[in-house]
Amino acid sequence: MAENKKDGGDAGQGAGTRVRVESFTISLDGYGAGTDQSLDSPLGIGGESLHEWVTSTRSWRQMHEQAGGSEGVDNDFAMRGNENIGAWIIGRNMFGPVRGPWPDERWKGWWGDNPPYHVPVYVLTHYARPPLEMEGGTTFYFVTEGIHAALDRAREAAIGKDIRIGGGADTIQQYLREGLIDELHIAIAPTLLGKGEGLFGKVDWHKAGYECTRFGASEKAMHIILQRKPDA
Known part of the structure; x- marks a missing residue:
């Protein structure tokens, strides 16, 4: 299926720091992750099936120092997700499966010593923890003062580049309800999870x-771009 754009589909490009959601994938029944997240199931039960569209792309493989990968619509959308990003904000569940107070500082994320961010990452949490400096330019900062404080710190760190809001769905919804997200790329995978973390129910x-200003599809996902109107 060819990619389509509506008038103004890339409005706002180059207009200063924007707050973006990129490559957030949901199932056909609207879930962005499965239930029962664990070390063996980082995205919950069945959650990994959502991301087959991105893990097969050339962009994703290059980012993880692997050869090969597909091009086309999926790769185009995967590539745009890394363009002009100066800082990330993620929920604690995206950082790891540990709940409650930090028992120690051994857990350093899912990604090994060199996470794929390469910019400051602000982790929303209720429990303080010292900054965690990793290889490749990634430093995790643990923010206990809420979403606005995290955004202020990310905006300062981004130095004019965009801020990317990562998962999970609850983190995205918190920023949406406050009218703080300028643009979202949502991929819809042809799979059903039955239950999990829904994206659409509370907004x-x-x-x-x-x-919707842009959409396109491959065999593995339907991609849509949602932009917030300037006067909204």
């Missing part, structure tokens, strides 16, 4: 001023 997207 009135139309009232919040979002419109």
Whole structure:
């Protein structure tokens, strides 16, 4: 299926720091992760099936120092997710499966010594922890003061580049309800999870001023870009 754009589909490009969601994948029934996250199931039961579209792309493989990979629509959307990113904000569940107070500082994320971010990453949590400096330019900062404080710190660190909001769904919803996200790329995978973390249930997207400005599909995912109207 050919990719389609509506008028103004890339409005706002180059207009200063934007807050973006990129490559957030949901199932056909609207879930961005499965239940029962664990060391063996980082995305919950069945969650890994959501991301087959991105893990097969050339962009993803290059980022993980692997050869090969597909090109086309999926690769185009995977590539755009890494463009002009100066800082990330993620929820604690995306950082790891540990719950409650940190028992120690041994857990350093899912990604090994050289995480794929290469910029400051602000982790939303209720429990303080010292910054964690990793290889490749990634430093995790643990923010206990809430989403606005994390955004302020990320904006300062981004130095004019964009801020990417990572998972999970609850983190994205918190920023959406405050009207703080400018653009979202959502991929819809042809799979059903049955239950998990839903993205759409707690946000009135139309009232919040979002419109679909771009869409395209491959055999593995339907991609849509939602942008918030400037006057919303």
